[in-house]
Each structure stands twice: as C-alpha cells, then as structure tokens.
Amino acid sequence: MAWNQPGNGNNNDRDPWKNQGGRDQGPPDLDEAVRNLMRKLGFGGSGKKGNNNSGGSSGGGFSMKGIGIIAVLLVVVWFIAGFYTVKEAERGVVLRFGNFSTLVESGLHWRPIFIDTVETVDVSNVQQFQSEGFMLTQDENVVRVELDVQYRIINPRDYLYAVENADSSLAQATDSALRYVVGHTTMDEVLTVGRENVRADTLELLENIIAPYQLGIQVVDVNLLPARPPEAVKDAFDDAIAAQEDEQRFIREAEAYAREREPTARGQVRRILQEAQAYREEQILKAQGEVARFNELLPQYQAAPGVTRERLYLETLEEIYANTAKVMVDVEGSNNMMYLPLDKILENQRRSSTTQQTPAEQDASRSAGTATDSSSRNNSSNSSGRTSDRNGGRG
Secondary structure: OOOOOEEOOOOEEOOOOOOOOOOOOOOOOHHHHHHHHHHHHOOOOOOOOOOOOOOOOOOOOOOHHHHHHHHHHHHHHHHHHOEEEEOOOEEEEEEEOOEEEEEEOOEEEEOOOOOEEEEEEEOOOOEEEEEEEEEEOOOOOEEEEEEEEEEEEOOHHHHHHOOOOHHHHHHHHHHHHHHHHHHOOOHHHHHOOOHHHHHHHHHHHHHHHHOOOOOOEEEEEEEEOOOEOOHHHHHHHHHHHHHHHHHHHHHHHHHHHHHHHHHHHHHHHHHHHHHHHHHHHHHHHHHHHHHHHHHHHHHHHHHOHHHHHHHHHHHHHHHHHHOOOEEEEEOOOOOOEEEEEHHHHHHHHHHHHHHHOOHHHHHHHHHHHHHHHHHHHHHHHHHHHHHHHHHHHHO
C-alpha cells in the first residue's frame, strides 16, 4: 500500500502515525513540552514559533527571574545537604579545606558542604584483634602463642591523622612486644606457671612502644591465650605439664599436712616445756627441803653422833620396806635370811582365780584388786608420813 494512496473517498492520506478518524493520538512532542516549561520559568521567548519580535528577551535567552529562582533552589539544596548526624558512640572530626578544624560531639550538626568534610570515629566501644604466630623462647624452643588485645580510641584526631593506619601500627607493635617477651622467657613458663608474667610484661612493653607515636589509642587489656608447642612434640610436653601439675599438687598436700601437724607439735613442745619447768621447780624445792632437814639434824648429830646415825639408818630401812612387797625374815641363831616374794605369790593367786571366774566376776576382781592396790599405796604413803613425823619428833 502506498503512503499517499487515497482512501474512503475523502482524499485522506493513509498516514501510519494518524488514526482513521482524523484525531491525532500519537506521542507528545518533547521539544514543545520543554519549551513550555522554560517559558513558565521565564527562560524562553514569547512562546510562539517564528516570533521575531526583538522586545523583552530573545527566544533562547534567560531572564533574571529564572536565574534567581535557580540560585535560590541551589542555595536551599546546599543548605539542606549540609546537615549530618553523629551517633552516640561516635565523635566527628571536621576538616576545612582538608585541614583539621574541630571535633564535634554526638547529635545533629551542620557543615558548609564542599567546604567542610566530616569523618566519624567510634570512641565508646572496645575493639579487639589477635596477634599470633610461632615464636622462639629463651631456651631455644618454638611455641605457638596467641594474644588477644582489647583497645579503644581516646583521641579521634590522632587516630586518623597521626599515623597512616593506627590499627595496623598497633598490631605491629603488639607483635614486636610479644616476641620480645617470649624471647626472654623459657618455654615452661610460657606454657604453665609464667603465663601471667608474660601477659603483664607484654602489656607494659606495648604501652611503652605506642606512647611516642600518639596513635590516639588506649590499650584496655591483653589476654594471653593457651600457648601450644609444635605438634611433633605435643605429647612429650603434655606429659611434662602433667608432671608439673602433680608436683604442685604434692606441694599443696605437703603444705596442708604441715599446717595440720604444726599446731599439734607446738602444743607438745609447750607441754614438754611446762613439764620440764615443773620438774625443775619440784627438784629445787625437794633439794631445799633436804638441805633444811639436814640443817636441822646437824646440831643433833653434833650432840649425839651415834644415836643420830642409828636413827637415820632405821628410818631409811623403814622407808624402803614400806614401798616394797618383798618380806625379809631374820631367823634367830642363823646367819641366813629368808625372802618371801609376796608380790609374785599374790600375782599367781590372782591369775589362777581369774581363769576360774566368769567374765563378770573377773571384772569385779579387777575392781577389787585396783581398790586393794590403791589402799596399799595409801597405807604406804601414810606409813611414810608417820616416819617423817617420827623423824620430826626425834629431831
């Protein structure tokens, strides 16, 4: 079909961009829409095509009113874009034309955009990282050591601009301090009893290393994780650690036993000392009594030596015989003296009677024997007392 073929007898062109009804429903003219918008804003001409009037502004020119509106819009957008928020845990570092200007606290702030820039830094939360690796100890052994470092930022300006990368600098300083401390410590101390000393020395050395660099970082704490020997000798070191643990356990048990026995021993020492002191006092008093008795007998001996000597001899024999169960019988007309072992006789009689008695009767016999022994001891003491009284009377 031709483009200009007449149709329907109305001499209408069959144009593909128009409907058959004669109504134009094609796409809108974008150029015309833009020109209409520019005319409304005051940037166009009189609004009619082909208008060659020279009055007012030209068809493609800009009016002062349009320029003012655009300027106002740009200022409003610039002002609104300058608002920013700093979070509660952060601090803002303001740079003006690339140079440090000030620090801002948390909250809503405004900055002149394209003039000031703001970088936020978290200063409240504690951050951490781990330093680990195989290290050589003082006794030339290799161990794998892991150190957990906790830190926080206290000066955002120094943290951002004092060094190129504060976090990397802190990690390198930590690795250097840890290797130095481990290199001056034996392997047994790193693995067992010296772990706390390694942790404390590493923290102190790390603080001294980072102080001159002004990283704006405060090291909160370091935690030495369990160190491990190389896998090839792990079993041997496990045995060594178990032996050290047994050693510590035995030491604690010995200390506990010493704490338990020491008060008893001290009590026995005090008791022995008191008994010795009492025995000393007793012997002193007894000696003083003997001295006093002999001092009293001395004038009597000087007055009658024979009578006094005989009396002392008889009193001594009486005292000896009063404290023994043996009986000596002197037979007249004979040089022999009979000896009666009454203690053995009584013991044999008691043993034979005990074997023939029932258990209840044996208990009663023991009680009676105890009473008899007590009475015999009392009689002996009484006879000794009477002898002493006679001695005193004779004196």
